[in-house]
Amino acid sequence: MRGKDIYISMEYRKKSVRSADLMGKKVLLRCDFNVPLDKKTGAITADTRITATAPTIRFMLDRGASVITCSHLGKPKGNADPSLSLTPVAARLSDVIGSPVVFGSDITGPETRAKAAALKPGQTMLLENLRFDPREETNDPVFAKELADLADIYVSDAFGTAHRAHASTAGIAQFLPAYAGLLLEKEISIMGKALNEPKHPFVAILGGAKVTDKIGVVSNLLEKADALIVGGGMAFPFIRALGGSIGDSIFEGDSIDYCRSMIFKAAALGKPFFLPVDAIAAARFAADSPFQICRSDKIPDGYMGLDIGPDTQSRYHDAIAGAKTIIWNGPMGVFEFPAFAGGTATVAEAVANATDSGAISIVGGGDSAAAVEQLGFSFRISHISTGGGAALEFLEGKELPGIACLLNK
Numbered sequence: 001m002r003g004k005d006i007y008i009s010m011e012y013r014k015k016s017v018r019s020a021d022l023m024g025k026k027v028l029l030r031c032d033f034n035v036p037l038d039k040k041t042g043a044i045t046a047d048t049r050i051t052a053t054a055p056t057i058r059f060m061l062d063r064g065a066s067v068i069t070c071s072h073l074g075k076p077k078g079n080a081d082p083s084l085s086l087t088p089v090a091a092r093l094s095d096v097i098g099s100p101v102v103f104g105s106d107i108t109g110p111e112t113r114a115k116a117a118a119l120k121p122g123q124t125m126l127l128e129n130l131r132f133d134p135r136e137e138t139n140d141p142v143f144a145k146e147l148a149d150l151a152d153i154y155v156s157d158a159f160g161t162a163h164r165a166h167a168s169t170a171g172i173a174q175f176l177p178a179y180a181g182l183l184l185e186k187e188i189s190i191m192g193k194a195l196n197e198p199k200h201p202f203v204a205i206l207g208g209a210k211v212t213d214k215i216g217v218v219s220n221l222l223e224k225a226d227a228l229i230v231g232g233g234m235a236f237p238f239i240r241a242l243g244g245s246i247g248d249s250i251f252e253g254d255s256i257d258y259c260r261s262m263i264f265k266a267a268a269l270g271k272p273f274f275l276p277v278d279a280i281a282a283a284r285f286a287a288d289s290p291f292q293i294c295r296s297d298k299i300p301d302g303y304m305g306l307d308i309g310p311d312t313q314s315r316y317h318d319a320i321a322g323a324k325t326i327i328w329n330g331p332m333g334v335f336e337f338p339a340f341a342g343g344t345a346t347v348a349e350a351v352a353n354a355t356d357s358g359a360i361s362i363v364g365g366g367d368s369a370a371a372v373e374q375l376g377f378s379f380r381i382s383h384i385s386t387g388g389g390a391a392l393e394f395l396e397g398k399e400l401p402g403i404a405c406l407l408n409k
């Protein structure tokens with residue numbers, strides 16, 4: 001494990017935009033402007049991803065740079081899909097930074113090149129959706145060079161796509177000096193420190209639907225953390241691996257051997273490995289389904305566990321209470337249905353209480369972030385990661401191409 005330790009601690013020692021000479025320079029800033037859009041109106045429904053990168057943009061503008069922002073939005077698969085245009089983002093970005101944003105509608109075409117060349121220090125530009133060009137996702141070096149030719153420096157603030165080796169996230173760093181933006185720097189330093197220099201006790205909490213999405217994460221966190229807490233649908237293959245009956249609960253049969261090996265691994269390391277002892281089991285996967293509370297290893301046929309039960313909730317609450325470092329990825333149940341949100345809410349409250357008492361808490365992307373926000377606890381968590389898939393790969397200890405390509409300090 002030493003190799004991985006060394007690798008991750010190097011990761012957050014990447015060169016920051018703070019150390020770049022920005023005066024009079026053009027900067028290509030890879031952002032994560034993959035914002036949620038209203039399906040009917042196309043309006044932006046949450047602009048956190050835009051406001052989160054604004055400090056990096058302001059930092060560079062204030063130091064005499066001109067900033068060419070770029071991002072993908074959705075999955076247009078190499079076609080110019082007007083419903084996934086970044087034009088609404090340009091308008092919102094302009095509001096957020098308080099100055100006009102020039103739009104480059106042909107990405108690296110002649111119009112964009114002319115507008116980029118004419119940019120003055122203090123001015124901002126946004127390129128059209130990079131994934132309108134099929135060469136973005138294939139990491140085509142010609143496209144990476146075309147992007148690089150627009151600027152003098154490359155800065156990345158796109159943690160959410162750092163696990164992808166695309167032209168704008170990795171390829172471009174062959175052609176320009178590459179730095180971490182303020183948001184990316186914050187993200188990797190908080191997560192890197194929590195993983196590699198945690199204050200103890202370090203408790204990791206994993207949930208969500210499928211264990212197969214989290215195979216590498218369970219293994220790596222077992223080594224790093226002092227205790228592992230498992231809930232959500234991903235707990236059921238573990239319970240089956242121990243010989244329990246799980247009724248009609250969500251279950252991936254091919255994960256049994258893996259789950260068994262993780263239970264052995266926890267025992268060999270002498271680490272507490274918490275699994276649910278009871279469940280709230282529903283007759284149907286529906287918000288209004290009748291339900292019963294039962295032992296998690298005795299769920300009747302015709303019922304499926306949709307949340308951790310009350311006994312488990314209080315055990316998990318207690319296990320989290322004294323933690324000084326907490327990493328949480330994935331809800332404890334189907335929190336989208338209020339009747340099955342209690343386990344996730346209890347864990348969110350325990351994490352928030354521990355944070356109030358001085359713990360560092362990190363909630364990793366996607367559904368866990370949505371759950372914490374929906375339940376009203378986000379302001380009592382130290383850090384909510386912007387990247388779902390990228391956060392998981394980071395927690396696995398994997399090399400993320402969008403971080404590896406940045407200059408070392």
Ligand code: AMP
Nearest residue numbers: 208209210232233305306330333334367
């Ligand atoms: P993930 O993307 O793997 O983090 O999974 C998040 C999803 O898992 C959420 O939409 C939850 O509704 C779902 N989930 C959590 N617990 C369960 C469960 N016991 N059965 C089915 N789905 C679940």
